[in-house]
Amino acid sequence: MIRIIRAVLFASLVLVPSRGFAQLAAAADGPIVYGHHHLNVSNIDAHKKFWADSLGGTVVKIGTDHREVIRIANVWIFFRMQAPTAGSKGSTADHLGLSVPNLQATLDKVKANGFRVATAQESPASYNVTGDIANPGPGTAIAFVFGPDDVKVELFEAKGQTEPVKLHHVHFMSDQNSAMRDWYVKTFGAAAVASAPTATFVSADLPGVRLNFSPAMTAPAATAGRAYDHIGFEVKNLAAFLAKLDAQGIKPAQPLRHNDVLGIDLAFITDPWGTNIELTEGLSAIR
Numbered sequence: 001m002i003r004i005i006r007a008v009l010f011a012s013l014v015l016v017p018s019r020g021f022a023q024l025a026a027a028a029d030g031p032i033v034y035g036h037h038h039l040n041v042s043n044i045d046a047h048k049k050f051w052a053d054s055l056g057g058t059v060v061k062i063g064t065d066h067r068e069v070i071r072i073a074n075v076w077i078f079f080r081m082q083a084p085t086a087g088s089k090g091s092t093a094d095h096l097g098l099s100v101p102n103l104q105a106t107l108d109k110v111k112a113n114g115f116r117v118a119t120a121q122e123s124p125a126s127y128n129v130t131g132d133i134a135n136p137g138p139g140t141a142i143a144f145v146f147g148p149d150d151v152k153v154e155l156f157e158a159k160g161q162t163e164p165v166k167l168h169h170v171h172f173m174s175d176q177n178s179a180m181r182d183w184y185v186k187t188f189g190a191a192a193v194a195s196a197p198t199a200t201f202v203s204a205d206l207p208g209v210r211l212n213f214s215p216a217m218t219a220p221a222a223t224a225g226r227a228y229d230h231i232g233f234e235v236k237n238l239a240a241f242l243a244k245l246d247a248q249g250i251k252p253a254q255p256l257r258h259n260d261v262l263g264i265d266l267a268f269i270t271d272p273w274g275t276n277i278e279l280t281e282g283l284s285a286i287r
Helices: 002-012 025-029 044-054 103-112 178-189 238-247
Strands: 032-042 058-062 069-071 074-083 094-101 126-128 134-136 142-146 154-156 166-174 191-193 202-204 207-216 228-235 253-258 266-268 276-281
Touching: 032 044, 032 202, 032 276, 044 058, 044 069, 044 074, 044 103, 069 207, 094 103, 094 207, 094 228, 103 134, 103 142, 103 154, 134 266, 154 166, 166 178, 178 202, 178 207, 238 253, 238 266, 238 276
Parallel strands: 032 074, 094 154, 166 207, 228 276
Antiparallel strands: 032 228, 058 069, 069 074, 094 166, 126 134, 134 142, 142 154, 191 202, 202 207, 253 266, 266 276
16 A cells, blocks of 8 residues: 555656657557666766767756766666776677767767767778768768767767657677577567678667677676666566566566665566666656
């Protein structure tokens, strides 16, 4: 009864805007969507300069503790003040992909703020790289940048996009990348995407995000403790979903619990390759 009252009180404090103004707009399109990235950081101000001032996100305060997070269309960026053991590259969660309407303008901000553009070094040999921008195919322009604590981000140009920055994809690495893609398809109901003959990775789609899986020569490191400590999916009816996972032999690394500060339910699982995954219910109600 106390938990029901708490949920009602939390809901009464949240104005539910139209879908166009929802932070996790894709939540209306499926039972499971991408929710957040949670970072271990050595300097929160430096990360705000990167994710907000450079890439176009917005610093907002949420929860009863008024914690500062970054709001980007269809994904939250959370911070934990804890020096990471290493950057994102070399782990299973290699990088986060974001789309911007003007790639060169964003790269100019990245460089002006003292962050590293590494498009030539991070692009596959088949990409045509000119200056800071790679052109993997006709009409496609991308770039790679590194922020504080060696967080790797791929930027994708979407000229018609009205948002200053938006979630585009999450890119995983594995020495079993096809098996990893199949696990995410089965576990989260993602839709496998047919790969082009020349593609260097396999993919699957969830509402609002593409999941890419590239091959690695050796098994990458687990994510826990690194710059991208864990990824997060927002799930409708989380308790039932956890029961379904349990029937499939997937046990929670941390069991279902309620977070009073954010007014959400959460649990953790780990994929077979060491990716730390938080499952939430209620994150889509936060604005």
